[in-house]
Amino acid sequence: MREQVDQREAESAPGCAVPATAAEVLLEGHRATRDRVARSILDHGPSSAADLASRLGLTAAAVRRHLDGLLATGLVESREQRVYGSRGRGRPAKVFALTESGRDAFYQAYDQLAADALRWISESVGGGKAGEEAVAAFARARFGKQGQKYLAMLGRAAPGQRTEALAQALSADGYAATVRRVPSTAAQAPAGAQLCQHHCPVAHIAEQFPQLCEAETEVFSQLLGTHVQRLATIAHGDGVCTTYVPAPGAASSPGPRRAPDAVPTAGTSTDQNSASARRNLA
Template sequence: MKDPAPRRRSRPSEGDTREQVLATLLKLGPVTANDLGSRLGLSAAGVRRHLDILVEEGTAETVDRRPSGRGRPAKHFRLTDSGRAQFGHDYDTLANSALDALREAGGPEAVRRFARQHVEKVVEGIAPAADESEEALEETARQLAEALNEHGYAVTVGRAGRSIQLCKHHCPVASVAAEHSELCEAEQEVIAARLGHHVQPLASITDGHGICTTNIPLTPTNYSERSTS
């Protein structure tokens, strides 16, 4: 015999109920608290409490929608980008599949060309270093770091002996680059082109290191220019 009320077997926890609220918001889009409560079998006060917490966390937001007839705009709730992100994504698989298809259609050179265009777009607007002096190289390195950070990387600029180092602590395309090394190669090429100077990749997240390090060696000329300035 079918159980007429399976929900009564166990009382859901606060976390479980909030997950149900999130999932229902994802499916229904903008919805009122009353409609949401009816769907989930929750009281109006109960569902509003969960919605208030989600709004405070930034995973949900309110929007006013005017009813079809006369009346005051009704408050509806919907997920924010942060709320939708709670359900995950499969962008990496999609990106890898797209690059695989590009390689099959145009060969490795087509992937390299795409990778370079991608990195060029990230650093768009950054002028090449004025010269190969220490000051010019470090200033351009910091501009490159800022541009990368704006696109989801976590890059710092520091010194190591007679070198400037760009250290990438997070790479948003690491899993894709692990399958398509052209992305890393293009990044090094573009950085070197903006600096007008030789660079050395010392470590890579895709190789199992916890950080990507691009070394910018400073020649004796760089130091002599600084000491005489």
């Protein structure tokens, strides 16, 4: 105990700063790099060790050491990489995703601030139905502004590739979005695509304020010029936010059955063009 006091007194004395030991420097560097690994998973969604190594400029062996530490503390979990269609021979690739504890480590302070702000918006107009609509108006404005950024990218895409263009735009903003094409069968859902968001920065807030998911779904509908249907959300406990987008010509057909508590379908005219989308997002 006396040694600790002496060390603190030495560190506080002018001109007598005690340099960190090599072990302390290495430990601090290790923690910083581990945080970078976790942050990369947060920003890009479930990632393989090779993906992380490439993004962070580290060796795969170094990334695996940090992943082992994150696994041991329960901040990340490993799972088999989901592959759509035929898979090659060999063992399936392993990807690493943040657990709820891992997300909480990043989002706890931000989530509380955002939740308090939305609750204040609701209460400032008297709460109840009026409060819900005030939060919804904020959500539409927030996601509408985000959608404005995506209009140009979607406008350059071929009509059949607009969903992929939206996924690319979402991924650039950290949503780790992918598209799975759904074939048409007589017994199941009509042709279309599933837009999958493997990460949602506002998932914890959307648990309390579903207006955020509803507004995002509306923006997707406006950007793609067709009705879309939210099948699953991270906010409701699903692993991925999944939105069904019908293929051209199939928009009037019934979509796939949605998951319990999923966000309702958002509808727009099927011949809606970029100009009308821009008006709706304005």
